[in-house]
Amino acid sequence: MTVPAIELKGISKSFGPVQANKDISISVAPGTIHGIIGENGAGKSTLMSILYGFYKADKGEIWINGAKTEIPDSQAAIAAGIGMVFQHFKLVENFTVLENIILGAEDGGLLKPSLAKARKTLKELATEYELNVDPDAVIEEIGVGMQQRVEILKALYRQADILILDEPTGVLTPAEADQLFRILHRLKDEGKTIILITHKLREIMEATDTVSVMRRGQMTATVKTSETNPQHLAELMVGRKVLLQVDKVPAKVGAPVLEIENLHVTDEKGVERVKGINLEVRAGEILGIAGVAGNGQSELLEVLGGMRPGTGSIRLNGSPLALSGAGSDARARRDQHIAHVPEDRQREGLIMDFHAWENVAFGYHHDPAYQSGIFMNNAALRADTERKIEKFDVRPADGWLAAKNFSGGNQQKIVVAREIERNPDLLLVGQPTRGVDIGAIEFIHQQIVALRDQGKAVLLVSVELEEIFSLSDRIAVMFDGHIMGERLPHETDEKELGLLMAGVDGKAA
Amino acid sequence: MERPLKMDKMPKWADVVLIPVISLILAAILSALVIVAIGEDPVEAVNLMVTGALGSTYGWGYTLYYATNFMFTGLAVAVAFHARMFNIGGEGQAMLGGLGVAMVCLYVPWPHWSLALLAACAGAMIFGAAWAAVPAYLQAKRGSHIVITTIMFNFIAAAVLNYMLVNVMRPQGSMDPASARFPEAVHLPTLHELLAPIGISFSKAAPANVTLLVAILACFVVWALIWRTRLGYEIRAYGHSETGALYAGISPVKITMIAMLISGALAGLMATNNVMGEAERLVLNSTEGAGFIGIAVALMGRSHPFGVFLAAILFGFLYQGGAELALWTSIPRELIVVIQALVILFTGALDNMVRMPLEKMFLAMRKGKA
Known part of the structure; x- marks a missing residue:
C-alpha cells in the first residue's frame, strides 16, 4: 500500500463554544483528486486552514508523506509542499503575473535575477501542465479564470506537491470551470495530489476520485466517487432526504x-x-x-x-x-x-x-x-x-x-x-x-x-x-x-x- | 469561505459595567505610580480628590457643573457616533452656541429667566447646528471627511468668536475681549437657589445650575430619539451599513445632515450652562476643552445616553478633584491633565486591551459550563 500524501488523525478545533472540527481523520492517496463536500459551516474551510497553518488544531496530528509534520504557519505548509488556492484570490491587482508569482518567494534583495528565474520556471511549468499565461500581463487586466491559473502557478512555483482549492469555481463560467478541471486532471497525471473543497455536487461527481463528506464539524463518510451518486451525497451532507429539484407546475403567464x-x-x-x-x-x-x-x-x-x-x-x-x-x-x-x-x-x-x-x-x-x-x-x-x-x-x-x-x-x-x-x-x-x-x-x-x-x-x-x-x-x-x-x-x-x-x-x- | 458561527461573546453587564470599571482601575493604578514617581502620596491624593469633589456641596456643585457641560458634548458625540460619524467639532459648535446664547441674552429684554432659558436653548441649538451644517454638507455631498472638517471648524470658530468679542460685542472702553455682563433678569437659578425652598442647603458659591436638569432631559430625549423613533432607527441603520441604508431607501445625505445638525445643536446647548449659567457673559475660550472631553465621555458611555450621563459625572469629578489636587498639593497642574488623559486612554483608546482578555475569559467559562 502506498503512503498517503496527507493523513489527518483525530483533528479537533473549536472556536469558543463552537466545535468547528470534531475528531476528523482523513487519508488522501498521492496522485488523486480528493473532494471535500459539505454545507456552509460544516467545517471544511477550518480543516483546510489547519492544514495550511492558519489555525492550530486543539488536538490531532498531521502526517505528510508518511512523516508527522507540525504546521504552525503557512511558511511551514509551503515548506511541506502544500499550496493553497483561495476562494478570494490573494493577488496584487496592479502587479504583473510574474511579480505576483515571486511575491514572498524572492531570492534576494534585488528583483531582477528573481524575475528572470521565475520567467524561465514559468515557461517550464506552462509546457509541463498546459498552464498558459502571459507573464507580463497585469492582474487587473486579465480574466478571473486566468487569475486563478496564476494562483495555481504561484503554488507550483513554490514546489507544491499537494494543492488545495477552496470553492474554485464560484467565479468561473461553466466553460472556465471545465478548463480548470482539465488542468487539475493534468496535474494529477503528473503526480500532484489535489484536494478540492466545494459545496457543488456536480463538481465532485465530475472531478474527483474520492470524496469525503462533512457535516457539522464531523466527517460523516468517505467514499469512492464512482460508487456514489448526487442524491446519496446530498443526504450525507444534510442528514436527511432532500429534494434537489423544485417541484413546480407549469407557469400560468399573464400580462x-x-x-x-x-x-x-x-x-x-x-x-x-x-x-x-x-x-x-x-x-x-x-x-x-x-x-x-x-x-x-x-x-x-x-x-x-x-x-x-x-x-x-x-x-x-x-x-x-x-x-x-x-x-x-x-x-x-x-x-x-x-x-x-x-x-x-x-x-x-x-x-x-x-x-x-x-x-x-x-x-x-x-x-x-x-x-x-x-x-x-x-x-x-x-x-x-x-x-x-x-x-x-x-x-x-x-x-x-x-x-x-x-x-x-x-x-x-x-x-x-x-x-x-x-x-x-x-x-x-x-x-x-x-x-x-x-x-x-x-x-x-x-x-x-x-x-x-x-x-x-x-x-x-x-x-x-x-x-x-x-x-x-x-x-x-x-x-x-x-x-x-x-x-x-x-x-x-x-x-x-x-x-x-x-x-x-x-x-x- | 465559511466562518464559525459568531456568538455574543459576553453578557451585557460585563460590556457595560465591567469593562469601564476595569479600565478605570487600570488608569488609577498607573496614575498612582506616576504620583509615587514624583514623590507624592497617591492615597493622600485620592483622598484630596474625593473630598474636594464630593466631600461638600461646594465640591458637588462644581462636579455637577462640569458634568453638565460634558453631558451636552458627550451626547453630541454619541448621536454622531450612531450615524458612524466622528464629530470632533463639539468645541467649535459649543463656542458658536455661546455666541447664540449671548445674543439672545444681551439683545432681547427678558421678563423672566425661564423664558430667557428657552430662547437661549433655541439660540444655542441653532448656532451650534449651523456650525455643524457646513462640515455635514461637505461630508454628505462632497465626501470631505467629517473628522478633518470639524477639526478645522474648531479653529475657525475660535477666530470668529475672537472677532465678534473684540470688534462687535466688547463694551466701549473695556480692554477685556468679552461681552457685556448679561442683565440680572436672565440669571439662571443655581442649585442653591433651587434647593433652598425645599429645605436642602446647597453651597452658594458653586456654579451648578438649572441647566443640569436640561442636560438630564436631553439624555432622555436623545435616548427616545435613537431607540424609539423612526429617525433614530434610520440613523442607527445608516451608521451600521451605508449600503444597507441605500437598500432600505434611507437617504445617506439626509441622515448625515440630520445627525450632524442634532449633534451640533447638542454641543451648542452646552453654552446655556457655561455662558448663561456660570460666566453670565461671553468670554474667550469659554468652552475650556469640554468639546473634546465629550469624545471621551461618549466613548466611555458606549454612546448610550445613560452611559454618557455616568461618564460625564465621572469626568466632572476628575475635573473638580484635579483642581483641588493642584490647589492643595505640590502635584503640578499638568499631572492632573495626565490623570485625565490616562482615563481617556484606557476607557477610550485601549478599550480592546481590556475587552479581549475578558471575552476570552467569558468564553472559557461558558465552555467550562457546557
Missing part, C-alpha cells in the same frame, strides 16, 4: 408586469455596467438572469431596487418608474410594490447588529402599522416578527437575537419572509441561496415558486446555473452588460448557456 427598455447603468467609477438592455417579466413567471458575476446583473437589480440611478425606460404594470432623482429611491420602489431580496444579505438586506425584529421592519419602517404617534410601535413589530419567524421556520425562533447570530440560511429566511410577506407585484431576487444550507435552499425555492404561482412576477439573478434551471420559466443570459439571448429552460442546456455566458452567441457560431 407584463415589468418592462425594461434600453436600460443603461453607469457605476461610481463611470464605467458603463448595463449597456442598453430590453427585458420583460410577466405575471406568474420567473425570469432567471444567468451570467458570471460582474457582468451587470448586480447593477440591473440595484437600479430596479432603487439603489442606483440609470437611464432608459422601465414600466411597472404599464406606468413608468423614475430612474433617477425623486421617486427613484428604494422607498419609492417599495411603495410601488416591488420587493427586493438583495444579493448581499449581510451588507444590504440586514443590519447585522440589529435584533431580528428590528430587521423585519428594515425598508418598511415607514409602514403605519409599525408606528404609534411619533414613536415606532416596537410591540407591533415584535408581534409581526414572531409570526414571520413561525411561518418561515426561522431558527432559533428568537426575535431578540441579533441578525449576525443566525446562520446564513436563517438570515436569508428573515429577508425572504420580510419581502415575500409584503405580497409584492414584482419580486427581485439576487443570489437567493448563496451561503445557504441545502435544507434552507429547498424552503426558499418553494417560497419563490409559491409567489409566482399566485400570479406575481419574479426576476431572479443567480450565478448558480443549477438554481437558474430549477427555478426559471425563462432564462436570459447577461454578458458584459448585454443580454446575450433568452432561452426556455427545457430547450437549452448548460453548455449552450455557458457559451452565452462567455459572450459567444451559440446560434451564430
Whole structure:
C-alpha cells in the first residue's frame, strides 16, 4: 500500500463554544483528486486552514508523506509542499503575473535575477501542465479564470506537491470551470495530489476520485466517487432526504408586469455596467438572469431596487418608474410594490447588529402599522416578527437575537419572509441561496415558486446555473452588460448557456 | 469561505459595567505610580480628590457643573457616533452656541429667566447646528471627511468668536475681549437657589445650575430619539451599513445632515450652562476643552445616553478633584491633565486591551459550563 500524501488523525478545533472540527481523520492517496463536500459551516474551510497553518488544531496530528509534520504557519505548509488556492484570490491587482508569482518567494534583495528565474520556471511549468499565461500581463487586466491559473502557478512555483482549492469555481463560467478541471486532471497525471473543497455536487461527481463528506464539524463518510451518486451525497451532507429539484407546475403567464427598455447603468467609477438592455417579466413567471458575476446583473437589480440611478425606460404594470432623482429611491420602489431580496444579505438586506425584529421592519419602517404617534410601535413589530419567524421556520425562533447570530440560511429566511410577506407585484431576487444550507435552499425555492404561482412576477439573478434551471420559466443570459439571448429552460442546456455566458452567441457560431 | 458561527461573546453587564470599571482601575493604578514617581502620596491624593469633589456641596456643585457641560458634548458625540460619524467639532459648535446664547441674552429684554432659558436653548441649538451644517454638507455631498472638517471648524470658530468679542460685542472702553455682563433678569437659578425652598442647603458659591436638569432631559430625549423613533432607527441603520441604508431607501445625505445638525445643536446647548449659567457673559475660550472631553465621555458611555450621563459625572469629578489636587498639593497642574488623559486612554483608546482578555475569559467559562 502506498503512503498517503496527507493523513489527518483525530483533528479537533473549536472556536469558543463552537466545535468547528470534531475528531476528523482523513487519508488522501498521492496522485488523486480528493473532494471535500459539505454545507456552509460544516467545517471544511477550518480543516483546510489547519492544514495550511492558519489555525492550530486543539488536538490531532498531521502526517505528510508518511512523516508527522507540525504546521504552525503557512511558511511551514509551503515548506511541506502544500499550496493553497483561495476562494478570494490573494493577488496584487496592479502587479504583473510574474511579480505576483515571486511575491514572498524572492531570492534576494534585488528583483531582477528573481524575475528572470521565475520567467524561465514559468515557461517550464506552462509546457509541463498546459498552464498558459502571459507573464507580463497585469492582474487587473486579465480574466478571473486566468487569475486563478496564476494562483495555481504561484503554488507550483513554490514546489507544491499537494494543492488545495477552496470553492474554485464560484467565479468561473461553466466553460472556465471545465478548463480548470482539465488542468487539475493534468496535474494529477503528473503526480500532484489535489484536494478540492466545494459545496457543488456536480463538481465532485465530475472531478474527483474520492470524496469525503462533512457535516457539522464531523466527517460523516468517505467514499469512492464512482460508487456514489448526487442524491446519496446530498443526504450525507444534510442528514436527511432532500429534494434537489423544485417541484413546480407549469407557469400560468399573464400580462407584463415589468418592462425594461434600453436600460443603461453607469457605476461610481463611470464605467458603463448595463449597456442598453430590453427585458420583460410577466405575471406568474420567473425570469432567471444567468451570467458570471460582474457582468451587470448586480447593477440591473440595484437600479430596479432603487439603489442606483440609470437611464432608459422601465414600466411597472404599464406606468413608468423614475430612474433617477425623486421617486427613484428604494422607498419609492417599495411603495410601488416591488420587493427586493438583495444579493448581499449581510451588507444590504440586514443590519447585522440589529435584533431580528428590528430587521423585519428594515425598508418598511415607514409602514403605519409599525408606528404609534411619533414613536415606532416596537410591540407591533415584535408581534409581526414572531409570526414571520413561525411561518418561515426561522431558527432559533428568537426575535431578540441579533441578525449576525443566525446562520446564513436563517438570515436569508428573515429577508425572504420580510419581502415575500409584503405580497409584492414584482419580486427581485439576487443570489437567493448563496451561503445557504441545502435544507434552507429547498424552503426558499418553494417560497419563490409559491409567489409566482399566485400570479406575481419574479426576476431572479443567480450565478448558480443549477438554481437558474430549477427555478426559471425563462432564462436570459447577461454578458458584459448585454443580454446575450433568452432561452426556455427545457430547450437549452448548460453548455449552450455557458457559451452565452462567455459572450459567444451559440446560434451564430 | 465559511466562518464559525459568531456568538455574543459576553453578557451585557460585563460590556457595560465591567469593562469601564476595569479600565478605570487600570488608569488609577498607573496614575498612582506616576504620583509615587514624583514623590507624592497617591492615597493622600485620592483622598484630596474625593473630598474636594464630593466631600461638600461646594465640591458637588462644581462636579455637577462640569458634568453638565460634558453631558451636552458627550451626547453630541454619541448621536454622531450612531450615524458612524466622528464629530470632533463639539468645541467649535459649543463656542458658536455661546455666541447664540449671548445674543439672545444681551439683545432681547427678558421678563423672566425661564423664558430667557428657552430662547437661549433655541439660540444655542441653532448656532451650534449651523456650525455643524457646513462640515455635514461637505461630508454628505462632497465626501470631505467629517473628522478633518470639524477639526478645522474648531479653529475657525475660535477666530470668529475672537472677532465678534473684540470688534462687535466688547463694551466701549473695556480692554477685556468679552461681552457685556448679561442683565440680572436672565440669571439662571443655581442649585442653591433651587434647593433652598425645599429645605436642602446647597453651597452658594458653586456654579451648578438649572441647566443640569436640561442636560438630564436631553439624555432622555436623545435616548427616545435613537431607540424609539423612526429617525433614530434610520440613523442607527445608516451608521451600521451605508449600503444597507441605500437598500432600505434611507437617504445617506439626509441622515448625515440630520445627525450632524442634532449633534451640533447638542454641543451648542452646552453654552446655556457655561455662558448663561456660570460666566453670565461671553468670554474667550469659554468652552475650556469640554468639546473634546465629550469624545471621551461618549466613548466611555458606549454612546448610550445613560452611559454618557455616568461618564460625564465621572469626568466632572476628575475635573473638580484635579483642581483641588493642584490647589492643595505640590502635584503640578499638568499631572492632573495626565490623570485625565490616562482615563481617556484606557476607557477610550485601549478599550480592546481590556475587552479581549475578558471575552476570552467569558468564553472559557461558558465552555467550562457546557
